[in-house]
Amino acid sequence: MPASRLHRVAVLVLEGAKPLDVGIPAQVFTTRASMPYEVRVCGATPGLVTGGDGLSYSVAHGLDALAWADIVFVPGYRFPDRDDPPQAVVDALIAAHARGARLAAISTGAFALAATGLLDNRRATTHWHYTRALVVRHPLVQVDENVLFVDEGSVLTSAGAASGIDLCLHILRGDLGVAASNHAARRLVAAPYRSGGQAQYVPRSVPEPLGERFGATREWALHRLGEPLTLDVLARQAGVSPRTFSRRFVEETGYTPMQWVMRARIDLARELLERSQRSVEQIAADVGLGTGANLRLHFQRVLGTTPSEYRRTFTRGA
Numbered sequence: 319m320p321a322s323r324l325h326r327v328a329v330l331v332l333e334g335a336k337p338l339d340v341g342i343p344a345q346v347f348t349t350r351a352s353m354p355y356e357v358r359v360c361g362a363t364p365g366l367v368t369g370g371d372g373l374s375y376s377v378a379h380g381l382d383a384l385a386w387a388d389i390v391f392v393p394g395y396r397f398p399d400r401d402d403p404p405q406a407v408v409d410a411l412i413a414a415h416a417r418g419a420r421l422a423a424i425s426t427g428a429f430a431l432a433a434t435g436l437l438d439n440r441r442a443t444t445h446w447h448y449t450r451a452l453v454v455r456h457p458l459v460q461v462d463e464n465v466l467f468v469d470e471g472s473v474l475t476s477a478g479a480a481s482g483i484d485l486c487l488h489i490l491r492g493d494l495g496v497a498a499s500n501h502a503a504r505r506l507v508a509a510p511y512r513s514g515g516q517a518q519y520v521p522r523s524v525p526e527p528l529g530e531r532f533g534a535t536r537e538w539a540l541h542r543l544g545e546p547l548t549l550d551v552l553a554r555q556a557g558v559s560p561r562t563f564s565r566r567f568v569e570e571t572g573y574t575p576m577q578w579v580m581r582a583r584i585d586l587a588r589e590l591l592e593r594s595q596r597s598v599e600q601i602a603a604d605v606g607l608g609t610g611a612n613l614r615l616h617f618q619r620v621l622g623t624t625p626s627e628y629r630r631t632f633t634r635g636a
Contacts (some may be wrong), residue, residue, distance in 0.1 A: 323354060324354050324355070324356060325347075325354060325355045325356075325388050325389065325493060326355075326356050326358075326386055326387045326388045326389070327343065327347045327355050327356065327357045327358070327387060327388070327389045327390075327391065328357075328358050328359075328360055328379075328383040328384055328386065328387035328389070328390045328391070329343050329344050329357065329358070329359045329360070329391045329393065330360055330361070330383075330384065330390060330391065330392050330393070330407070330411075330430075331359060331360065331361045331367045331369070331375050331377055331393065332361070332362070332367070332392070332393075332395045332403055332407070332427075332430065333367060333368055333369075333395065334368070334369060334370045334395040334396030334397060335367065335369045335370060335375065335393050335394070335395045336369070336370050336371065336393060336394045336395060336396070336425065336426075336479065337369060337370070337371055337373050338479035338482075339393030339394040339395075339424040339425050339427065339479055339482055340359075340369070340375065340393045342393075342424060342479065342482040342483055342486060343357075343391040343393070343422075343424070343482070343486055344357055344359060345506070346483070346486040346487070346490065346502060346506065347389075347486065347490075352501075353498075353502075354494070358378070358379045358383045358386070358387070359375070359377050359378065359379065360377050360378075360379035360380060360381065360382075360383035360384070361375070361377040361379075361380065362380065362381060362403075362404055362406060362407050363380045363381075364377060364378060364379055364380045365377065370395065370396040381406060381407065381410040384410045384411065384413070384414040384419070385410070385413065385414065385417075387414065387419055388418075388419055388420065389419065389420045389421075389422060389489065390411065390414050390419055390420070390421050390422070391422050391423075391424065391427070392411075392421065392422070392423045392424070392427035392428075392430045392431060393424050393425070393427050393482075394423075394424050394425030394426035394427050394444075394445065394478075394479070395426055395427065395430075396426075398426040398427075398428075398429035398430070398448060398451075399429065399448065399451035399452075399454075399455055402429075402430075402433040403430045403433060407430070408430075408433050408434050411430065411431065411434050411436075412434050412435075412436070415434070415436055415472060415473070418472075419472075420471075420472050420473070420474065420489075421434075421436065421472065421473050421474070422473075422474040422475075422476075422485060422489065423442075423444070423473075423474070423475045423476065424476050424479070424481075424482035424485065425444060425445045425448075425476065425477065425478050425479060425481075425482065426444055426445055426448055427444075427475075428442055428443065428444040428452060428475040429444070429448075429452060429455070429456075431473060431475065432452065432455070432456040432459050433456075436472075436473050437456065437458075437459045437470075437473060437475070438456075438458040438459060439458055439460065440459065440460060440470045440473065441460045441461075441462055441468045441470060442459050442460065442461060442462070442468055442470070442473075442475040443461065443462050443463065443465050443466075443467065443468050443475050443476065443477050444461070444475060444477065445477055445478045446463055446477065446478070449461050449463035465477070465572075466481040466484050466485075467481055467484055467485040467488060469488065474488075474489070483506065487499050487502060487503055490502055494632075495588065495589070495592045495632045496585050496588040496589040496592065497589050497592050497593050500589070532556060532563075532566065532567060532570055535552060535555050535556040536571075536578070538555055539552060539555075539579065539582065540582060543579070543582055543583050543586055543605050543606045544603070544604055544605060544606045545606060546606070547579050547606065549563070549564060549575055549576065552567075552575050552579075553575075563575065580616060580620070581620065583605040583606055583607055583616075584605075584616060584617060584620050584621065586604070586605045587601050587602070587604075587605045587607070587613060587617065587625065588621075588628065590604060590605070591625055591628055591629040591632070592629070592632045597610075598610040598613060598614070598625045598626065601613065601625070610625075613625060
């Protein structure tokens with residue numbers, strides 16, 4: 319989308335709302351000169367909303383904000399498996415979606431989206447503690463308990479609070495490009511990219527030092543994407559066998575090592591297309607894909623578009 323377009327974001331605070339879940343989209347998309355977003359925090363009605371964990375929220379807007387917004391975030395809330403949100407909230411979410419707004423749930427906010435029926439026969443996720451309850455309460459939802467977030471286009475869901483940051487950065491990356499998303503991640507001191515397919519938590523059988531070592535290996539690789547990066551090279555850097563490295567890497571990231579390297583190269587290519595005038599051939603060499611034809615092939619496979627069209631999208635109107 320052109321960077322000059324103003325995106326309108328509504329954060330819908332329900333009774334029992336979790337503080338971190340409310341704060342994440344409000345902070346990521348906060349109104350500032352460098353970010354073309356306007357944020358309105360709302361509730362079923364304007365006024366005081368009793369939250370979870372001892373906090374309450376004074377919201378300036380009611381459900382009219384959902385009729386205004388391009389993106390509606392539903393933060394997680396307490397006891398989502400007991401009762402659906404008020405019918406007026408459900409109706410407002412359905413109406414917002416019908417006119418083209420995206421609906422994005424953080425953690426147990428997925429229960430509110432499920433109450434609308436918009437998640438029926440679609441993949442969705444929620445906090446791992448509540449995945450079974452979501453299956454029982456809304457059996458038509460295809461619940462995936464092993465991912466950080468799910469993007470179904472007009473409806474998106476995420477796991478616990480930290481994965482809400484991943485979901486917000488994913489949305490930001492789609493709206494404004496990789497450079498803007500990475501800038502926001504630096505501001506938040508957050509990982510710039512964790513795949514939606516990454517596990518919600520790493521099994522206890524994976525030793526903590528190994529996870530830290532792989533983080534260092536990934537950081538090492540990000541600074542050498544223009545160089546040959548094979549499984550053997552990465553495993554040697556991590557100090558383990560290729561077989562062990564490959565197995566543990568999938569557990570830690572949701573990708574095989576070579577899939578992760580390819581995604582990293584495509585992301586770097588996206589940023590160079592957004593921020594430089596280098597040719598496709600030059601960028602292909604910079605990111606370790608060799609030729610423009612190879613870059614175009616993988617760009618189309620991963621993103622469903624061409625480098626040239628991607629560049630036009632993110633420079634049009636800038």
